[in-house]
Amino acid sequence: MSSMSRGRAALAGVTAAAVAIGVAEPVAVFTGPRSAPLIAVGGLVVDAVPEPLKQFAIAVFGRYDKVALLVGTVVVLAAIAALLGVLAARRLPLGLAGIAAFAALGVAAALTRAGADAFDALPSLVGGGLGAVTLWAFVAGPLGGDAGPGTAHRPAPATPASATPPAPGSPTPPPVIAALALDEPRAGWEPLEPGDHESRRRFLRGVGLLAGTAAVAGLGGHWLAGQRGVSAARQAVKLPTPVAPAPPVPAGADLSLTRLAPFVTPNREFYRIDTALVVPQVDPATWRLRIHGRVRNPIELSFDDLLARPMVERYVTLACVSNEVGGDLIGNARWLGVPIRELLDEAQPEEGADQVVGRSVDGWTCGTPTAVLRDGRDALLAVGMNGEPLPVEHGFPVRMVVPGLYGYVSACKWVTELELTSFGDFDAYWVPRGWSAQGPIKTQSRIDTPRPRNRLTAGPVTVAGVAWAQHRGIRRVEVRVDDGPWQEATLAPTASVDTWVQWSWRWAAGPGEHTLQVRATDAGGETQPEQRRPVAPDGATGWHTVKVTVG
Template identity: 75%
Template sequence: MIDKTGPMTTTSRGYAALAGITAAAVAIGAAEPVAVLTGARSAPLIAVGGLVVDVVPAPLKQFAIAVFGTYDKIALLVGTAVLLGAFAAALGVLAARRLGIGLAGIAAFAALGVAAALTRAGANLFDALPSLVGGALGALALWLLLAGPLQPQLWSWSPAAPAAPPVPPGREPSPEASERRPVEPSGPVEPAAAAARSAEPAVSEARPVERAAPEARPIEAAVPPAPGRDEVDPEGRRRFLTGVGTLLGAAAVAGLGGHWLAGRRGVSAARRAVALPTPSAAAPAVPAGADLSLAQLAPYVTPTSGFYRIDTALVVPQVDPATWRLRIHGRVRREIELSFDDLLARPMVERYVTLACVSNDVGGDLIGNARWLGVPIKELLDEAGPEEGADQVVGRSVDGWTCGTPTAVLRDGRDALLAVGMNGEPLPVEHGFPVRMVVPGLYGYVSACKWVTELELTSFADFDAYWVPRGWSAQGPIKTQSRIDAPRPRNRLTAGPVMVAGVAWAQHRGIRKVEVRVDGGPWREATLAPTVSVDTWVQWSWRWDATPGEHTLQVRATDADGVTQTPQRRPVEPDGATGWHSVSVTVR
């Protein structure tokens, strides 16, 4: 008789938790093939993760970027999966007592996935399907493992006590005999045993206590142990584990298969087929000596594979250039819509531009310099004709992300581009293929819209872009900054000449001077390498005659406007970090 009010053993809890985790894996894995049809963003794990990105407080986001850097999205997905696994394990233990609790928990998670998917930009009712299908199959898996044909025996049970055999007439024990012999074996007694027993001498009142245990053993052995009291029944265990293995294997095949199919539906082939036009205005040649080629020093031109990536997209949008459209609308005199071919047919310019993320802390590496090919945004805006008071251009990504750029900045003659190429190739998919914005002198959160599909003319008074309600400034001009790349923190150096080197930047203003000092001593001017333009960073170097001991190096830059970067250390919120970068080293 199963008693679900009894205690579960540690082994039983482990099996119940495994059932919950398996059900969650089935739900997630089954949703992936469905998401191939509805879009990767509708998969429950991605949809919920995207919702987390949108609602998590800005300080926590910055903490994730500071700790994980460009791997912040992987960390978020792994963390979400771990939390889901813990939730599923607890749900499995609860469901072993009451299955309805487990089914309700799966339904709640499916509802969360549906809500998260339907609230994403451009969502439709079909985006709810992955969570619904995954939730239904996850609930079925939980039932099979805990209540259906695959269930093991998880609970202690109490068998009915066997009835005592009838005592033959005349054999009823006297009260005195009962006191002396509190336990008698049941059933017939062999004659030889009876004779041996009758030959035994009388015992004192204390001795029956010593003999009671041996005589009681046959009775204890006659009572079967309770299956489930210490471990799961072996047959049930085999059935359960076989079911778990089958379900987990099916979930893995479905999940990996869905991921593979999604990759097959990607736009890598379409990107390879793009032939970039020859620019009507090529980028100036990189002057000799612009790259000092020193160990540990960032190269003047950042390789595409090493260019930083910070955005809110948990899955990289796959935008087919054949169906891509750019709409320029809002407070304009003439609305414009362009296809990708229309954009490629326009005169293109090529420029070196250094981009920086507002989340880049002092001395950080969320910055890179590349050669971009694109159409000047100014020309498009001039054709559209912004109305009076339209002081903001809202770039909108295919996934709904927005950034607000001052209209005046996009029309002041700087090389603000709708870029289609990066370092001589079509844009990488993760960097905005087929089209993105590149604007010198502004942090990316207000200018560098990837996978851009709209430019809407509005005003700062009428619309707040994505990061503004989350505590960041509406406008983000890049601050003058510098960084020491060589030597690195905690390097052990040999006394004598040491080359100290790094980079400095003040896009669209340029760098006039870089200075270095040791242990708070006098500032020494570094040598600036040549550079392409004021829109890129510049490498610098300084020869230091190092002496033995512990030393601290500091650097500061002065831009072309004569403004020297402040020593006051401030965090990245709300519009970029400030302070001098310092490096501590040991000289022997």
Template identity: 50%
Template sequence: MVLALVAAGLGLLARRRTAYGMAGLAAFGLVGAAAALSRPDAGAAHVLPSLAGAAAGAYALSRLWRRATRSDEDEYVTASRAADRASYRAVEVQSRTPAQPAGEAGPAGSPVSPVSPVSPAKPAVMRAGTVSPGPVSPGPVSPAPAPSSAPFSARPAEPYAFDRRRLLNGVAAGVVVAGAGGLGGWLLSGRKNGELARRGVAKILPRAARPAAPIPAGADLRISGLTPFVTPNADFYRVDTALVVPTVDPARWTLKIHGLVDRPVELTFADLLKRPLTEADVTLTCVSNEVGGSYAGNARWLGARLADVLRDAGIRREADMLLSVSEDGWTCGTPVDVVMDGRDALLAVAMNGEVLPEEHGFPVRQVVPGLYGYVSATKWVTEIRVTRFDRDEAYWTPRGWAAKGPIKTQSRIDLPRGGDKVRAGRTTVAGVAWAQHRGIDAVEVRVDGAGWQQAKLADVTGPDTWRQWSAEVDLTPGRHTVSVRATDATGYTQTADEAPPAPDGATGYHSITVTAR
């Protein structure tokens, strides 16, 4: 938005004098080049994108300016030609009408002395499309003057005018070219480099020192329309603040751990892979997820245990917060006691048997069971500052969200979907429920506010994942409301009280309305 406003300002300056606009573009190019050279790994080639951008801006400005001024030239030429045509018509009219001597006005039809045809003086251009003939004097007829050949800069001053359609066409073409160029550059450079790096990591990715137990056959009820137990990487939800997914070179990646520690640590990616890696099935959930929403997914993660890394650094007793920082500057505040209580909190490097996808945090991200993602799941993590909640704030806390975000017990109906038409009689209702690091012990459904009915639960690998469920209900013809609730392993049953996601997660029963026929 800032660049768009600056570009508009430069365009207005260029209307006064083109050099002003060009100077502004040159200044921006130099600022960009200076910023690029300020990076530690910068070389001479790093200034080229800024200089090329400034050159492209100058070219676009000159083209748009020529379009605007050409329209004004066309206006002047059109007016000149109109004046010339009017001059010819005046000559023709005067040559056909006898002139009367000065002071003599005979009656119609009376004889008059013949005179020679007259030649009008050159008409003066008053404004586009308007002429004022000069005085008529006797004399031989002279041909009308040729269209003006005076240079454009010598024309009389006229109101600024331009063809908006031509100008907008030029702007649109420039936007398309710039967008295509930017997209092409991003696809050809960043994504290609990132994919090559991921392939390189795939060749050296070690096996888990602590592999997860095999997923039981009964973990997936295999009902059509029901969310699968394992979410494919391509379907896993994504919520982050990155406008452009960071491309991080694992060969240059480091994780700095400092703050309230006895021994600050800086790990390279190779150092991390040398540590014993743990495999764990963990369901992640976003705090912005509405009741019944889709911002939840389950995957098998591989990574180093975060608690072990913190112990190596010598975390101090007064510390209660881990302020992790992403490659793009985003920050996250994680409670220390949660990470250190024995759960599988990981610095993950793989997801569902593959190297982490770029959009999910390659090369390294945090995964902490039992906490909403905004306080636990930092992608592209590069720094962890061991600190205290009364000293530091993470990205979302000053924006109105809670400093700590334990996941609330929730359940969701996946089928039938709200608004569906189903057959009257026996109908299958199914979905998923989650209460990470506590586990789900029971799920119940009800129809039209009647009594609660126990649902069948699928198997799970542990307390950190969601759990599939299904139930058979009887629906008579007509509209019905179906609701679901879950009870976790601590004995807590989710509340019916409805609350929005802010500040610490939505609550309430997920209900759908269907029509039975």
């Protein structure tokens, strides 16, 4: 049993974990970023975490939920690594067994991802092995910590050159570790008391060098992985001219008010919610789309095949089912792509094939009603977004865009398969997790200005926001103050029933605390309900409410 203090033992465990993760990153450059232990285990967490906790993360962190997950995973891993270090100081085999267990978890997580092969186990194996060596070096090897109570570090007697060499088979520390063990006896060295400066210096020197090396290796591996991405391939894509361009945006569709969401959402500001902890890098030269399953005529297309087909361009507003009332997980863009209806007509779905399963390159699935994809709406296999090839994080080279459906049942990014099946035969990714199999977008509205808790000056105030009911359109938006009568807002022009619409209302604001509420009515006459319901299982409901102070 080591006499290392708990503090040093915990730091030794954290350093060992840092070495394991840092070394695994450059290995993952060659096996793929999804095979890195942190990403592989994080993906496992995304799939296994209870749905309420997942929705809490999206509600709190929004588009940064993945960053929060990775940071949280690192914090939890550091805490467990510290405990393993303390455990190893008492019984080294138990600490090493803990590291082996985590390596095995990394291997299992990597191998169970879609498209994995045996090489995906290498990052976890190599990282786990070096992490174990690091832990041994701190606990039982040359980087060992302080001595226990009543024990002094004493120099070994000088050994003449002719002395007997170490016995064959005696353990020899790795060269890097041995180089760090600056603990050679010096003539006249006095016995050192527990916790002496030399012991602490040696330990911290080892921690600093190994943690620094791990950080350089990890960041370097991450950078190299980025260099192997598809940015250059994306820049080389020349989008074809659409045979049916998007109708011009009507004058006045964008009110251009401060804090009001613009009519067209810039690509860099478009929300991103998906299960991919690392953005898939799909080379368009090797990309293939299979349309198969319950069809009479299976189809396989290359990216060039898709670009050669007639393209249409449309403005379509997409919304995430996780969008809370008043939330920003929604955006409007100009999409370029091939109508899915035409591809399905060529594939000839069989009778009863009422579901089209979109499958991403990373294995994620969504189930879209076949009838919706063939009812004449502009459902697209999109290759362009706002006049440029799809951003990599938004599905490059090809994704699905379907007006009127929440993204979890339609917006498959990095799509590689469209499989015809039935809702009775297959549940897509989110359905076993408690979400509805079909997710039509609900009529919603939002106040963008003024913002909650704004302090306003008494007098005329412009209240404005957006409303949406994709593939139905918005007929009316109403605003009320302090539970008073509903006042009809002015609707801006819009491009189509598949996009949101901006609205505004002039308010003569008097002093005091006030509550503003908004509701919308779609073109079919359905008004959004007042009752607040959570996003699960098929989208939130309720009136967006904003409280302000007028001085």
